[in-house]
Amino acid sequence: MTTRHLIKTALTALKAHKSRSFLTILGIVIGITAIILVMSIGQGAQDLILSQIQGLGSRTIVVIPGREPSGPSDVAQIFSDSLKEKDLALISRKENVPNAEKIMPIVFGGESSAYGNETYRATVLGASADVFDVFDIYPAGGVPFSESDVRGRQAYAVIGSKVKDELFGGSEAIGERIKIKEKNFRVVGVLPKKGQVSFFNFDEIVLVPYTAAQDSLFGIKYFHRFIISADAEKNIARVVEDLQATLRNSHGITDPKKDDFFVQTQEDLAARIGIITNILTLLLVSVAAISLIVGGIGIMNIMLVAVTERTREIGLRKALGAANRDILRQFLLEAVILTGIGGILGILTGALLAFGVSLILSQALGLSWTFSFPISGALIGFLVSGIIGLAFGIYPARKASQKNPIDALRYE
Amino acid sequence: MKLIEVKNLEKVYQSGESKTVALDGVSFLVDKGEFIAIMGPSGSGKSTLLQLLGFLDRQTGGSYKFDGKSIEEYSEPELARIRNEKIGFVFQAFNLLARSSVYENVRLPLFYSNVPETAWDSKIKSAIDAVGISHRIVHEPGELSGGEKQRVAIARSFVLDPEMILADEPTGNLDSKNGEMIIKLLDELNRKTGRTIILITHEESLAKYARRLIRMKDGKVESDIRI
Structure with missing residues (x-):
């Protein structure tokens, strides 16, 4: 057959x-x-x-406080306070990390923000003025805060489109004062609709100078992350090594196994x-x-x-x-x-x-x-x-x- | 040249402890072109004999030579080939494939043959034509009368020009008029093309068409006469 x-x-x-x-x-x-x-x-x-992840750019390197988690039970370690102002100053020096193009410290947390009778629980992201370049997002109305605003610990806020809608509805937001955790912040800019970039939804965010966030919102003297961009893709490994050496030196660590921070590249993360x-x-x-x-x-x-x-x-x-x-x-x-x-x-x-x-x-x-x-x-x-x-x-x-x-x- | 040589053929069915002797030393010879009727009460072993002759089963004793060659010399696929090429079967219960047309039913043996497909259509149509049901070619068995069904089965039995047609009570499910017509068809196949026909029947009137009558009883040949 x-x-x-x-x-x-x-x-x-x-x-x-x-x-x-x-x-x-x-x-x-x-x-x-x-x-x-x-x-x-x-x-x-x-x-x-x-x-x-790629929204952050492939040259981006993140320094995270605490020991690198090796399993689910280690997650709590992330909430450590090992990244200090002193570390930021050290890694910002050209001779320590020569191939770093931008260095941005950030702090973040969920906080309730209010205007008049309206309240909205937004993600507050405290950062340096580089944040707009790093995430490639600029206010559609108003202006971004500047590096001198950061140094001057100004209580300025750039708010996401959804935050603006929730708090102000159709009325003008720029120049108004909103309360975040009972502290006054002046709205200087409103972000366009952007959605999720990396781990932040920029529609639901309130961007403030990290100095102001540390002082009046979180009451801390450390950072949640350092976000560094290398000057070229081929230098990523060098930047990682330089960062590790500088931070170990600063923290007096000789054994890499005892690191109280870890450095993550986008490739690692992916x-x-x-x-x-x-x-x-x-x-x-x-x-x-x-x-x-x-x-x-x-x-x-x-x-x-x-x-x-x-x-x-x-x-x-x-x-x-x-x-x-x-x-x-x-x-x-x-x-x-x-x-x-x-x-x-x-x-x-x-x-x-x-x-x-x-x-x-x-x-x-x-x-x-x-x-x-x-x-x-x-x-x-x-x-x-x-x-x-x-x-x-x-x-x-x-x-x-x-x-x-x-x-x-x-x-x- | 003898087509069939049967010597002391025995068939014993064994299931557990109980033994049933269906054939108890049957011997006869068949020439090419004979038309034989086998008669006998039920349980006399005539169906068993036909099945052995048709390579559907193997004997438990004695010998069976077909075309000069003993059945033991054939492998299972070779037996299948002989059934396909040299033997045509007609059953009491027709055994047509439901949900298949007359044409498809007659075609069935060709699937298992070596006949090139280009020759199929003319073979199928001439077989259907020969049994006179060309007008029913696209119908399915469910739409046919008993007589028509058996005619389809006969067309199927000789579509591959077998040496021998074995018919096991082909008229058992038919009225006498249709039964006679079926026997006449078989008679014609025997006379026109010289095919050997072995027919089991209960009816004396139909057995008369045969040229030789074998009567069986208790697994033995009781009488074997030419008529």
Whole structure:
């Protein structure tokens, strides 16, 4: 029997039992759908996070206080106070870190801001005047605060578009005084709608000179981060080394294992986040894979019933000249075609659902989420469903092929 | 040249402790071109004999030579090939594929043959034509009468020009008029093309069409006469 006729025969048999064929593959459809959905969303999440990191620019280096977290239990270490004014002065000296282009200290925290009767809980970001260049965002109305404002510890604020809407509605904000943590700040600028950049949503932010934030809002004399940009991509590693040497010297640390700060490049961060999202995706995919196995068992079950039901047909085919291998191939092919169709349907539904999710996330929640079709996932899904057809189809197919034509014909 | 040589053929069915002797030393010879009717009460072993002759089963004792070659010498795929090329089956219950047209049913043996596909269509159509149901070619078995179904089955049995057609009570599910027509078809196949026909029947009136009558009882040949 030629392959073409084999396929024809198998398709005819499947068409004859349309609704049962569909029910048979439902498990596979659901399994593959889940895998495609999870992979697509995992990829989308990774892309989103990476694009936000890249919003900071690839030459950006971040110095974070505390020991580098080596696991989830170390997270508390981040809230350390090891980055001081003295460190800022040291790393700002050209001879210590010659390849640093810009050095920006920041402090941040959620604080309630108020104007008249309106209040809004915004993220307050205290930074140097470089913040506008570093994040590439400038006031649409009013002016940014300057370096001399920072040095003069001026209580100026540049507010995000959503903060402006919440506190002022349609009326003019520039020149008005808002209260942040009961302290007066004068609004000097309003940011345009910008959304998420790196880890900050600039629509919900209040930008103030870090000096003012340290003094009157947070009451601290240290920094939450130093954000440094290298003068060239190739010098990133040098800047990291210089920063580490300078800070260790300043903190009197000789053993790098005892560092009370850590330096993170965008590349590090991207790799780290990539690993986390990959592990999560893998975990979810393996859960989905279990449903594939369940689906495979379902197929085996229904194929076994079909073999019994079609005993007479098998006998007839043998009487007319089908050898055992012809019957084996026919039933095996039916199983593989079934699971293959299941795989394709699963890939399509999975992609459709993932696209729906991406629409919801980008339209309703305003995330810059992009839909990505996991081509490798689709290929793997298709292959796996075919293999499941083979694996779970072989037993029923063998049973079918080994039926004695006589018993098969006698079967009522 | 003898087409069939059967010597002391035995078939014992064993299931657990119980033994059923279906054939108990059957011997006869069949020439090419014979038309034989086998009669006997149910349980006399005639169906078992036909199944052995048709390579659907293997004997438990004795010997069976087909075309000069013993059945033991054939492998499973070779037996399948002989069933395909040299033997045509007609069953009491028709055994047509539901949800397949007359054309597709007659085509079924060709799937398993070496006949090039270009020759299929003319073979199928001439077989359907020969049994006189060309007007039903696109219909499915469910839409056919019993007589028509059996005619489709006969067309299917000789579409590959077999040496021998084995018919196991082909008229058992038909009224006498349709039954006679089916036997006449088989008779015609025997007379026109010299095909060997072995027919199992319960009806004396139909057995008369044959040129030789074998009567069986308790797994043995009771009488074997030419008529």
